[in-house]
Amino acid sequence: MNENPGALIPELLLVFAAVVGLLAGSFLPRNRQGAVRSIAVLACLTGVIAAAADLARPVQSVFDDTYVVDVGLGAVRIVVLASIVLTIGLAGDQVSGSTREAEFYVLLLLGGLGTVAMAGANDLLLLVASYLLASIPLYALTGIARTGPGNEAALKYYLMGALSGVTLLIGSTLLFGVSGSTQYTDLAAALPDAPRVAVAVGLVAVLAGLLFKIGAVPLHFWVPDVVQGATTGVAAFVATVPKIGGLWAMYRLLSTTVPTSDVDWPLLVAVLAAVTMTLGNLAAFFQDDVRRLLAYSTISQVGYLLMAVAAAGRATLAMPALGLYLAAYAVTNLGAFAVVAALPRARTLADYRGLASRHRLLALSLVVCLLGLIGTPPTAVFVGKLTVFTAAVDAGLAWLAVIAVLNTMASVFYYLRWIAPAFRARNAVPADDLPPAGRSAARSAHIAAIVSLLLGVLAGPVLAVLTV
Amino acid sequence: MLSIVVFLPLAVGLVLLALPRLPDRAVRWTWVAVSVLDLALVIALWIGYDPAGGIGYETDIAWIPTVSAGYHVGVDGLSLPLLAMTGVLFLACSVYSLREQRRVRAYAVLFLLLHTVSLGLFVSLDLILFFVFFDVSIVAMYFVIAGWGHGERARSSALMFFLYTFLGSLVLLLGFIGLYLAGGTFDIVELTAAAPLDGGGALAGLVLAALVIGLAIKTPTVPFHTWLPPAHSDAPAAGSAILAGVLLKMGTFGFVRIVLPIMPETWRQYSWVIIGVGVVSVVYGALVALAQTDLKRMIAYTSVNHMGYVILAVGAAGLVAGSSEQARTLAVTGAVTQMVSHGLITGALFLLSGVLYARGGTYDMAAYGGLARPAPRFALLFAAAAFASLGLPGFSGFIAEFQIFTGSLPGAPVPTAIAVLGIVVTAALFLLALQQVFLGETRVPGATGDLTAVEAWAIAPLMVATVVIGVFPRFLLDVIEPAARTVVELVAG
Numbered sequence: 001m002n003e004n005p006g007a008l009i010p011e012l013l014l015v016f017a018a019v020v021g022l023l024a025g026s027f028l029p030r031n032r033q034g035a036v037r038s039i040a041v042l043a044c045l046t047g048v049i050a051a052a053a054d055l056a057r058p059v060q061s062v063f064d065d066t067y068v069v070d071v072g073l074g075a076v077r078i079v080v081l082a083s084i085v086l087t088i089g090l091a092g093d094q095v096s097g098s099t100r101e102a103e104f105y106v107l108l109l110l111g112g113l114g115t116v117a118m119a120g121a122n123d124l125l126l127l128v129a130s131y132l133l134a135s136i137p138l139y140a141l142t143g144i145a146r147t148g149p150g151n152e153a154a155l156k157y158y159l160m161g162a163l164s165g166v167t168l169l170i171g172s173t174l175l176f177g178v179s180g181s182t183q184y185t186d187l188a189a190a191l192p193d194a195p196r197v198a199v200a201v202g203l204v205a206v207l208a209g210l211l212f213k214i215g216a217v218p219l220h221f222w223v224p225d226v227v228q229g230a231t232t233g234v235a236a237f238v239a240t241v242p243k244i245g246g247l248w249a250m251y252r253l254l255s256t257t258v259p260t261s262d263v264d265w266p267l268l269v270a271v272l273a274a275v276t277m278t279l280g281n282l283a284a285f286f287q288d289d290v291r292r293l294l295a296y297s298t299i300s301q302v303g304y305l306l307m308a309v310a311a312a313g314r315a316t317l318a319m320p321a322l323g324l325y326l327a328a329y330a331v332t333n334l335g336a337f338a339v340v341a342a343l344p345r346a347r348t349l350a351d352y353r354g355l356a357s358r359h360r361l362l363a364l365s366l367v368v369c370l371l372g373l374i375g376t377p378p379t380a381v382f383v384g385k386l387t388v389f390t391a392a393v394d395a396g397l398a399w400l401a402v403i404a405v406l407n408t409m410a411s412v413f414y415y416l417r418w419i420a421p422a423f424r425a426r427n428a429v430p431a432d433d434l435p436p437a438g439r440s441a442a443r444s445a446h447i448a449a450i451v452s453l454l455l456g457v458l459a460g461p462v463l464a465v466l467t468v
Numbered sequence: 469m470l471s472i473v474v475f476l477p478l479a480v481g482l483v484l485l486a487l488p489r490l491p492d493r494a495v496r497w498t499w500v501a502v503s504v505l506d507l508a509l510v511i512a513l514w515i516g517y518d519p520a521g522g523i524g525y526e527t528d529i530a531w532i533p534t535v536s537a538g539y540h541v542g543v544d545g546l547s548l549p550l551l552a553m554t555g556v557l558f559l560a561c562s563v564y565s566l567r568e569q570r571r572v573r574a575y576a577v578l579f580l581l582l583h584t585v586s587l588g589l590f591v592s593l594d595l596i597l598f599f600v601f602f603d604v605s606i607v608a609m610y611f612v613i614a615g616w617g618h619g620e621r622a623r624s625s626a627l628m629f630f631l632y633t634f635l636g637s638l639v640l641l642l643g644f645i646g647l648y649l650a651g652g653t654f655d656i657v658e659l660t661a662a663a664p665l666d667g668g669g670a671l672a673g674l675v676l677a678a679l680v681i682g683l684a685i686k687t688p689t690v691p692f693h694t695w696l697p698p699a700h701s702d703a704p705a706a707g708s709a710i711l712a713g714v715l716l717k718m719g720t721f722g723f724v725r726i727v728l729p730i731m732p733e734t735w736r737q738y739s740w741v742i743i744g745v746g747v748v749s750v751v752y753g754a755l756v757a758l759a760q761t762d763l764k765r766m767i768a769y770t771s772v773n774h775m776g777y778v779i780l781a782v783g784a785a786g787l788v789a790g791s792s793e794q795a796r797t798l799a800v801t802g803a804v805t806q807m808v809s810h811g812l813i814t815g816a817l818f819l820l821s822g823v824l825y826a827r828g829g830t831y832d833m834a835a836y837g838g839l840a841r842p843a844p845r846f847a848l849l850f851a852a853a854a855f856a857s858l859g860l861p862g863f864s865g866f867i868a869e870f871q872i873f874t875g876s877l878p879g880a881p882v883p884t885a886i887a888v889l890g891i892v893v894t895a896a897l898f899l900l901a902l903q904q905v906f907l908g909e910t911r912v913p914g915a916t917g918d919l920t921a922v923e924a925w926a927i928a929p930l931m932v933a934t935v936v937i938g939v940f941p942r943f944l945l946d947v948i949e950p951a952a953r954t955v956v957e958l959v960a961g
Contacts, residue, residue, distance in 0.1 A: 386596070387534075387535065405641070409634060460532040460537075
């Protein structure tokens with residue numbers, strides 16, 4: 001049995017930073033909590049380095065096989081930790097100096113920890129535990145601003161989350177009941193002989209919990225309300241980071257426990273992917289609130305990501321595709337949210353009119369991120385889509401790739417509805433209608449846009465690392 | 469060397485973007501200088517290229533090795549003429565835009581970006597690289613149309629342009645993915661050598677369909693041409709010139725660079741379908757152009773007609789039975805020549821229609837009359853461009869169309885005979901347009917005024933180039949023919 005804590009340095013850093021942050025936050029005066037931010041950023045950056053160093057190591061199964069440290073987890077660690085840093089940056093203008101600054105960082109760190117643990121879980125019980133850890137801090141974050149819409153969003157998020165958490169638990173219990181173990185490797189051995197209906201129901205119930213986490217149909221209702229109701233920083237985090245862990249947990253669960261089962265889960269996931277992307281796209285079409293539009297856009301993106309899960313085990317590109325697309329999606333989506341955070345007064349698409357003439361670089365970053373979300377080369381999401389589509393076709397899901405192409409085409413329409421006014425000449429409007437919030441969010445937007453482009457151009461090495 | 473030629477405009481564009489205090493005048497002249505320099509480099513490439521040597525100036529660097537996609541570029545007889553045409557046309561547009569007043573810096577940067585992606589596409593020897601340039605051209609042109617087009621309608625035209633051609637590119641991408649899954653690489657040269665889908669079957673048919681539809685939308689051919697007229701009529705003149713002159717060639721170039729060499733057997737199998745599409749485009753494009761009252765829309769529809777000839781020729785290249793290899797080589801050579809010729813002539817026509825719009829504020833031909841009297845230089849150039857476009861001997865269009873018809877005739881006599889009718893209709897519509905706008909009583913809706921020196925310097929060289937090709941075509945054909953023969957040999961299997 002391997003109980004080497006050295007394999008878990010990034011996770012331990014998150015725990016450490018959260019605890020220290022919490023303690024420091026309760027001792028430091030309310031207006032001097034910036035130190036907690038430094039601790040959080042430092043821990044995350046160190047964690048990224050540690051995770052990157054871990055990538056070269058062979059696969060380790062730690063703590064009685066309940067947790068797997070492999071390249072996939074390595075990718076998740078890096079993406080999640082980097083996303084936390086980016087989120088802190090984009091929320092910086094709003095959070096810095098506020099009364100709940102330390103709590104904000106601590107909750108981000110804990111939520112991130114839960115996300116990473118979900119991705120590494122190789123055991124249903126650990127999956128449930130990490131699911132809760134990845135959920136509860138986010139409920140608190142959603143309501144942290146104590147506004148009306150924020151409270152409503154938090155309540156809705158919490159109720160839906162509690163329901164799907166229970167579903168996940170029921171599914172785990174069922175699978176445990178028919179196989180006598182919660183460990184993925186044991187499940188893989190026992191499930192083919194178990195009663196088929198029980199396996200199917202259990203699997204679907206577990207998947208339901210994960211579908212909530214990633215905001216996929218049919219458990220996507222919370223996404224637009226939470227994204228619109230929470231503060232922009234929280235919205236960016238909630239709409240981006242939990243999906244990373246959820247999707248990876250799904251990939252690991254399906255590819256290790258039921259690869260040989262006669263339950264046709266690839267088709268189930270493929271159908272969910274198709275419905276999710278289509279519904280997200282159609283709902284995004286005529287949104288006028290930028291955050292609601294982004295919320296539906298994240299739903300449609302999850303649909304594309306699910307394609308990689310559907311191809312799991314049947315296409316060699318499935319895992320590299322999922323890893324690259326997740327990284328690309330995280331940075332691009334956070335970039336788009338960062339632009340929103342940088343312009344707190346601009347809430348509707350019409351408010352962005354004339355952005356290009358006022359804030360040239362911000363407009364440029366917005367274009368890079370939105371075109372990135374469409375999947376225009378040479379941004380990272382393009383390579384993500386390319387590999388995901390290839391994996392899907394390779395896995396015999398060509399029809400899904402065709403649906404994805406049609407969806408991508410449709411998505412151009414609503415992203416352009418946002419880009420176009422930004423480059424339009426301004427009407428006679430008051431000069432101060434697009435005041436920037438501060439430098440921190442804008443800087444995060446530029447960084448995200450640049451990384452999104454670089455990740456696309458340098459996708460080769462990234463994919464090479466993931467293909468082992 | 470080749471990469472410098474490709475990325476020089478973009479690099480200068482980024483510098484322009486980074487220097488916010490630069491006066492507009494400096495931006496314009498920098499743009500012109502870069503275009504001159506880049507064209508000079510292309511000419512240097514041409515002089516140093518050996519037509520018998522296959523691919524020249526090759527660079528092959530691994531880019532995304534996991535899917536065997538690389539930065540693989542090189543030129544041959546198919547791409548070199550298009551590179552030169554691209555350089556000439558972008559230079560013409562940069563000179564023409566010396567009088568542009570609106571947001572000059574962004575305009576110049578977008579055109580420099582387009583310059584890079586156009587050159588990059590023509591030198592790509594990797595499907596993913598090809599696709600990257602293909603897609604970025606759509607984005608850049610969207611901003612050109614939406615930002616500098618005519619009036620409120622420009623934005624919906626730009627959106628339609630983006631959606632339609634983007635769909636085409638995605639279908640194309642599916643085809644590329646099919647090729648990758650069959651051949652295990654995105655490298656065009658390797659795929660050409662392996663021809664992985666030559667076993668036939670449903671997959672080969674589907675991949676061919678995806679490739680052909682994707683490229684046909686960009687070309688555009690009937691029935692995928694509906695995005696073209698609004699995009700053209702609402703784009704600024706230089707944008708239309710680039711769109712018709714260069715961007716449409718991305719579609720036809722894809723046929724000779726990708727589809728014919730990689731899927732020869734499947735191409736032979738379906739070549740009659742392609743020929744049919746080509747002929748319909750020729751006739752339909754000409755007839756619809758005849759019915760237009762808007763000058764720019766008319767020119768746009770003649771593009772459908774002219775691209776139809778190219779499609780006819782590449783289709784005929786697949787007719788192994790009933791035509792000699794020499795005839796099919798002639799057809800492919802004609803197709804490439806037509807791409808170059810159409811780029812120059814249509815570029816000139818769109819810039820000229822931009823001159824007209826700048827004076828009269830409308831493209832409606834009925835609003836004008838007798839312009840030959842107040843604007844003789846304009847009339848002269850327009851008449852020359854119109855005659856070149858309808859394929860009069862002495863201009864490049866004649867060389868191209870003559871080769872296409874001669875090369876296609878042995879294999880597909882009936883379709884070719886029908887396609888020749890297209891020339892008659894085009895002749896009629898251009899003569900009618902000339903008569904209406906330039907002859908009779910003088911009517912000008914806005915200010916009068918002949919071509920300015922800048923406009924003349926932008927447009928006249930394009931016409932000089934078509935005449936040079938029309939009178940001394942050998943220098944061009946010597947480069948194209950070996951490459952065309954290679955393509956034909958590949959298709960013959």
